[in-house]
Every structure is written in C-alpha cells, then in structure tokens.
Amino acid sequence: MKRGVNMKKITVTILMFLISALVVAGCGNSSTNSGKEAGESSGKTTKISFIHWRGEDVKVFDGLIAEFEKANPTIKVEMNVFPSEQYLANAQAKLLDGASGDVFASFPGAQFGSISKAELYAELSDADFAANYSPNLLAAGQKDGKQLAFPYQLVYNQPIYNKTIFEKLNLTPPNDWEQFLQLCETLKKNGYIPIAFPGADIGPGQFINSMMMNNNTDEDIWAKVESGQAKLTDEWFVRTLSQFKELNDKEYFQKDSLGTSKDIAGSLFAQEKAAMLATGSYMMSGMKQQNPNIELGLLAPITVAADQAVYEGIHTTTFMLGVNALSKHKDAAIKFLAFLSEKQNAEKYANGTGQLVTVKDVSYKTPELQHSATWMDKKTRFQPRYLIANAANEKAVTTSVQAVIAGKTAEEAAKNAQALIDQNIKK
Amino acid sequence: MKHSKTLYLFVLPGLFMYLLFFVYPTLNGLVLSFTDWEGISSHWNWVGFDNYKRMLFNDDIFQTALTNNLKFMLVVVIFQTSISLIFAILLLKNSKSNVFFRALYFFPTIISSISVAFIWAFVFNPNVGVLNLLLGKAGLEALAQNWLGDPKLAIYSIAFVKVWAHAGQMMVIFVAGLQSIPEELYEAVYLDGATNWQAFKNVTWPMIAPAATIVVAYTTIQSFKAFDLIFAMTGGGPIYSTEILSTYIYHTAFQGSEFGYAAAQSMGFMVIIALITMGQFKLLKGRSS
Numbered sequence: 172m173k174r175g176v177n178m179k180k181i182t183v184t185i186l187m188f189l190i191s192a193l194v195v196a197g198c199g200n201s202s203t204n205s206g207k208e209a210g211e212s213s214g215k216t217t218k219i220s221f222i223h224w225r226g227e228d229v230k231v232f233d234g235l236i237a238e239f240e241k242a243n244p245t246i247k248v249e250m251n252v253f254p255s256e257q258y259l260a261n262a263q264a265k266l267l268d269g270a271s272g273d274v275f276a277s278f279p280g281a282q283f284g285s286i287s288k289a290e291l292y293a294e295l296s297d298a299d300f301a302a303n304y305s306p307n308l309l310a311a312g313q314k315d316g317k318q319l320a321f322p323y324q325l326v327y328n329q330p331i332y333n334k335t336i337f338e339k340l341n342l343t344p345p346n347d348w349e350q351f352l353q354l355c356e357t358l359k360k361n362g363y364i365p366i367a368f369p370g371a372d373i374g375p376g377q378f379i380n381s382m383m384m385n386n387n388t389d390e391d392i393w394a395k396v397e398s399g400q401a402k403l404t405d406e407w408f409v410r411t412l413s414q415f416k417e418l419n420d421k422e423y424f425q426k427d428s429l430g431t432s433k434d435i436a437g438s439l440f441a442q443e444k445a446a447m448l449a450t451g452s453y454m455m456s457g458m459k460q461q462n463p464n465i466e467l468g469l470l471a472p473i474t475v476a477a478d479q480a481v482y483e484g485i486h487t488t489t490f491m492l493g494v495n496a497l498s499k500h501k502d503a504a505i506k507f508l509a510f511l512s513e514k515q516n517a518e519k520y521a522n523g524t525g526q527l528v529t530v531k532d533v534s535y536k537t538p539e540l541q542h543s544a545t546w547m548d549k550k551t552r553f554q555p556r557y558l559i560a561n562a563a564n565e566k567a568v569t570t571s572v573q574a575v576i577a578g579k580t581a582e583e584a585a586k587n588a589q590a591l592i593d594q595n596i597k598k
Numbered sequence: 599m600k601h602s603k604t605l606y607l608f609v610l611p612g613l614f615m616y617l618l619f620f621v622y623p624t625l626n627g628l629v630l631s632f633t634d635w636e637g638i639s640s641h642w643n644w645v646g647f648d649n650y651k652r653m654l655f656n657d658d659i660f661q662t663a664l665t666n667n668l669k670f671m672l673v674v675v676i677f678q679t680s681i682s683l684i685f686a687i688l689l690l691k692n693s694k695s696n697v698f699f700r701a702l703y704f705f706p707t708i709i710s711s712i713s714v715a716f717i718w719a720f721v722f723n724p725n726v727g728v729l730n731l732l733l734g735k736a737g738l739e740a741l742a743q744n745w746l747g748d749p750k751l752a753i754y755s756i757a758f759v760k761v762w763a764h765a766g767q768m769m770v771i772f773v774a775g776l777q778s779i780p781e782e783l784y785e786a787v788y789l790d791g792a793t794n795w796q797a798f799k800n801v802t803w804p805m806i807a808p809a810a811t812i813v814v815a816y817t818t819i820q821s822f823k824a825f826d827l828i829f830a831m832t833g834g835g836p837i838y839s840t841e842i843l844s845t846y847i848y849h850t851a852f853q854g855s856e857f858g859y860a861a862a863q864s865m866g867f868m869v870i871i872a873l874i875t876m877g878q879f880k881l882l883k884g885r886s887s
Binding site: 281427590 | 638639652725748833855
C-alpha cells in the first residue's frame with residue numbers, strides 16, 4: 172500500500188515535470204510584448220541592448236552610454252561584446268531572437284548581405300542624423316537605395332610604417348613596385364625586418380587588398396570571379412601572387428611568417444625590429460600604446476609602374492551600426508544611434524579609441540589620427556576582399572597567398588584556389 | 599510485472615532530457631541538411647540530396663578535412679595509447695614517488711583545452727616561442743621549426759599537444775586495468791621461464807584488453823572532435839592543413855552562412871565516427887574475448 176502511494180507521488184511528480192517543461196518550451200517563442208515601446212509610454216525604464224565586437228572600445232562606450240543615459244533617464248543601454256571571430260555566430264542568434272541587439276554592429280560585405288537578406292535591419296533612410304555622416308562613406312550600409320546601417324569607423328587597410336626608421340634611412344613611401352622592392356632591400360640591409368607579416372591569421376586577408384588594388388582596378392572583379400566570368404588563373408592574380416612570393420623569397424617578411432599571429436607581428440613592429448606592419452590603421456593606436464615614442468604613417472605598395480597606378484590605398488567603412496528590425500524598442504534604439512552620430516560624441520569615440528570615424532567635421536587630436544585623416548583626400552579603393560560575397564571563396568583567395576609563401580608557385584596556388592571557386596560556383 | 603513497469607518511470611526524466619537535447623536536435627539537423635538555410639532568415643528551400651552530393655563529390659576541402667582527421671586520429675591514438683600504457687607500467691606500484699608522478703602526468707587533463715592551446719601556441723611560436731629558443735640555446739638550431747606555420751608539420755604539432763594533454767588521463771585507466779591483473783598469473787609465467795616481454799605479451803596485454811578498448815575508443819572519438827584545440831591554435835590553417843571535420847563544419851555554418859550544408863556535413867561526420875567506433879569495438883572485442 173505504501174509503495175502504491177509513493178509510486179503515485181512519483182508518477183505525478185514526473186508528469187508535472189514533463190508537462191511544465193513542455194509548457195515552458197511551448198511558450199518560449201510566443202511570449203511577445205505586444206505593447207510597442209511599453210516601457211517608454213508608461214514612463215518606466217526601457218532597456219536596450221547594444222552588441223558589437225570591439226572589446227578595446229568598451230571603456231569609451233561606457234562613458235558615452237553614461238552620458239546618453241543621463242540625457243535620456245528612461246533608457247538604459249546594456250552593452251555586450253563578442254570577439255570578432257565569434258561575432259557572426261553570436262550576432263545571428265541574438266538578432267533572430269529579437270530580445271537583444273536592439274542596436275548592433277555588423278561587418279560590411281558578406282555579413283551585411285546576409286543580415287539585410289534576412290530583413291533584420293530596420294530601414295534608417297529617413298533618419299535625421301544621416302546628415303551628420305560624410306555621404307561618400309555611407310555606401311557600405313546601403314542596399315537597393317535604402318540606408319540600413321551606418322558605417323561608423325573609417326579604416327585604411329594598408330601597411331603602417333615607422334616614420335623614424337624611414338627618416339633615419341632617408342626613405343620615402345614608394346611610387347612603384349621597383350621602388351617598393353628597393354625600400355625593402357634597404358631596410359633589410361640595415362638590419363630591419365622590412366615587413367612584419369601576420370601570415371597565420373589576418374595578414375593575407377589584409378595585405379592582399381593593397382597588393383591587388385592596382386593589378387586589377389575593376390571594382391566588379393570579385394563579382395566576375397564568383398560568377399565564373401573571370402578566373403584567378405588570369406594574369407593579374409597570378410602576378411599578385413608572384414609579387415607576394417617575391418617579397419617572401421627575398422626575405423622581406425620575417426622568418427616563418429605563416430606561424431606569426433597579428434599580436435606577435437605587432438610586437439615586432441612596436442619594438443622597432445620591423446619597419447612596416449602589413450595590417451591597417453586600426454592597429455596604430457595599439458602600437459602607440461606599446462611604444463609611445465613610435466612615429467607612425469600609412470603607405471601602400473604600388474605594384475605597378477607609377478604612371479599605371481590608379482589607387483593610392485585601401486579604405487573600409489566598417490563597424491556598421493544598425494537597428495534590429497525585430498526590436499521591441501526601436502525608438503529608443505534609434506535615439507541611441509542618433510546620439511552616437513552626433514559630432515561631439517563621434518569625436519569622443521574617435522579620440523578615445525584612436526579610430527577614424529565617418530561622421531563629418533570631427534576634430535582628431537592625436538598625430539596618428541591626424542595623419543590617417545589626410546588619407547581621406549587621397550584616391551583610395553573600398554577594401555576589395557569585402558566584395559567577395561562567398562566566405563569560402565574569400566578563404567580560397569587568402570589561402571592562395573599562404574600557399575605561395577609556403578613554397579608553391581604562383582600559377583599552382585592560383586590554379587588550386589580557382590578549383591575551389593569552381594566548386595562553389597557549381598554547388 | 600507491476601514492479602518492473604514502475605521502474606520504467608524512473609527512466610522517463612533521463613529519457614526526456616535525451617530526447618530534448620540529443621534526439622530532437624539530431625533530427626532537426628537531419629531535416630536542415632535537406633535545405634539551403636543560411637542561418638538567419640526564416641525562409642529556406644528544400645534541396646533534396648544536393649548538400650550530400652556536394653559533400654561527397656564536389657567539395658575538396660571536406661575530403662582534405664577528413665584526411666586530416668584520419669591523420670590526426672592515427673597519430674593521437676597510436677602515441678597516446680602507447681605512451682599512456684608505458685607510463686602506467688612504469689608507475690604501477692603505489693609508492694609515494696609513483697603517486698606523485700601519476701598526479702603530475704594527470705595534471706594537464708584538468709587544464710581547459712583553450713588554455714592548453716594558448717600555452718602551446720606560445721611555446722611553438724617561431725618568433726618568441728620558448729621551444730625554438732631552447733633548441734637554439736642547446737645548439738640544435740637545425741631542429742627549430744615553424745611548428746604551426748608549416749603546412750606539413752602543423753597537424754602533427756597539434757597531435758603532440760593532444761597527446762601531452764590527455765596521456766595522463768589514459769594512464770589512469772591503464773593503471774586501474776593493470777592493478778586488476780592477479781599477481782598469480784605473473785608468478786606462473788615467470789615460473790615457466792618467461793621473459794619480461796613474454797609476460798607482457800601473454801599476460802598483461804590480453805588482461806588489459808577491456809581498458810585498452812576504452813582508451814582507444816575514447817581517444818578516437820576525442821581526436822575526431824578536437825575542435826577547441828585546433829580552433830584556438832591554428833583555426834584550421836595554414837592552407838587547410840589543420841582543417842578537420844569539426845572545424846570545417848563550424849566554418850561552413852558560421853563563416854560561410856551555409857547552415858543547411860553544414861548540417862549535411864554534421865550528418866556525414868556522425869556516420870563516419872559511428873562507423874570507425876563500431877569497427878574498433880568489433881576489432882577489440884574480438885581480441886578481448
């Protein structure tokens with residue numbers, strides 16, 4: 172009898188557990204807040220979520236958020252940072268959920284394409300604060316004539332160089348490929364690593380931009396490669412890989428560059444063992460922190476004769492701020508975005524983080540930012556790598572750079588990369 | 599009869615968890631593998647067996663990843679099993695020094711894989727790493743290598759780290775197996791004039807077959823799923839030389855935004871692991887019986 176009673180209790184407990192679990196699971200997606208901007212309309216605090224990948228900017232954003240919350244006491248901003256390598260995976264889940272990522276950052280190119288295709292950007296074409304931005308720097312966040320996101324940062328994806336070393340050796344940024352090779356040779360002869368190249372991670376993807384910018388000036392070249400109208404075995408790409416190989420074979424990169432990560436390459440440069448760092452302007456402030464005495468400049472290898480060069484460098488408008496179309500607090504999210512877009516706040520962000528911004532008339536305080544800002548007047552090209560729509564194709568391209576450094580011929584590396592692209596076209 | 603029915607109810611919570619967290623996601627993955635879902639939008643198309651056809655006949659990287667996986671698995675299984683067995687034999691007796699060394703060799707097991715990966719990535723670094731530095735100091739510069747940057751070497755460097763991190767764990771299983779062998783068996787073979795090698799071959803090895811089965815099966819599955827170590831040390835590079843199936847699935851889904859195709863790869867991955875594990879069990883079971 173006692174066993175029967177216990178059994179009944181156990182059965183009921185298990186059934187209750189199962190039923191409650193099913194109820195919880197069933198309710199998961201349907202419990203929506205039907206009252207739009209309920210918090211705001213009732214005077215209660217509205218909490219918005221801001222997600223991005225720049226851990227190094229947290230301190231500056233904390234200050235800006237505090238100012239925003241002071242000016243808007245009914246809105247609280249919760250910031251979440253995910254490392255850039257995992258950002259795509261995390262951001263997708265968060266955005267789909269709709270409960271977080273009211274304001275979110277995204278990368279231009281493939282990620283912008285995926286998110287806009289999924290209709291997760293709220294349209295911001297009519298936003299008043301759009302006028303605060305340089306109109307020529309907004310294209311990366313536009314689709315079908317609609318402004319879906321505002322690129323906040325302006326980055327130059329081309330080598331940084333040590334001005335002091337250049338001045339000491341009487342060197343100037345080169346105007347053609349021969350001059351670039353001579354420059355590297357002089358640096359090498361004087362005991363410097365000419366180019367610190369992080370071949371293990373970001374190096375190939377960064378340096379290929381400036382290495383190819385004048386070898387093929389067609390803005391649609393990657394679209395053509397991805398549709399099969401152009402091939403990586405074409406002369407321009409094989410030449411680009413040959414030039415990479417030349418730099419490697421002449422030992423202008425540090426030894427074992429394929430085993431060198433971004434941080435280690437950065438250290439070689441900050442310690443003034445290397446004269447150039449093949450990454451981009453986004454690393455200038457970090458280098459300055461590591462070595463406050465270092466004087467920095469930007470240059471790009473011109474891989475053709477001076478009279479054939481069309482572009483002087485590479486730029487990217489990135490850290491694209493958008494509002495989640497599924498957000499329940501769109502008005503508050505737009506208010507926060509408008510706040511970040513104000514000149515004085517963009518200025519605080521720029522000078523606090525050492526990054527150029529796309530907001531107009533910002534005054535830059537540091538010599539590095541002032542130097543980088545001079546590049547706004549030069550003829551630069553939007554980062555071509557970001558125009559490769561398919562991530563597997565992008566990897567095939569950057570891997571071909573590693574392949575020539577590992578010893579393959581340019582023709583062989585180009586052929587292997589093209590074979591992978593052919594498979595992706597056929598899929 | 600009533601009693602046994604009652605017992606079944608105790609299984610229900612576990613069964614529910616298993617269904618919810620294993621069977622449901624697996625079936626969901628199976629369904630997804632027949633779609634072209636890119637991971638964000640709520641729309642997708644059914645593509646039939648296209649993802650599977652692509653995986654089998656039109657994806658060189660998948661074949662490369664599988665080859666890398668098999669290479670990695672073979673090296674790790676052979677070295678991890680033999681090294682852990684040697685350590686177990688050497689440290690079998692429960693003396694104070696042996697207990698200390700067992701704890702020492704077991705220690706890497708308790709460090710998280712990501713920490714292990716970062717530590718060894720630093721050790722292997724060709725510019726500032728301690729390994730090449732020590733080789734240089736010892737006058738062995740010729741042995742200094744680009745451990746993680748050389749496409750021919752990188753997968754073996756990571757396999758070494760895997761063995762370093764888990765040999766101690768496997769050693770404990772072997773120690774337990776060895777300590778369960780009756781002393782009389784050794785007395786008998788030594789009375790018959792057996793050498794140490796003959797004693798090992800005819801007594802130790804057959805008697806630790808169940809432990810060896812566990813070690814080999816566990817090591818195989820773990821080496822096939824060595825995602826964290828590879829992801830943190832090389833990310834699958836250089837030139838796909840350390841790309842294994844688990845990292846490739848991750849790249850396909852989260853970098854390539856091809857969740858449908860990644861689901862098909864996961865199904866393929868599951869079948870491959872199941873086949874290899876079944877083969878091993880059959881082989882080792884036959885030997886142990």
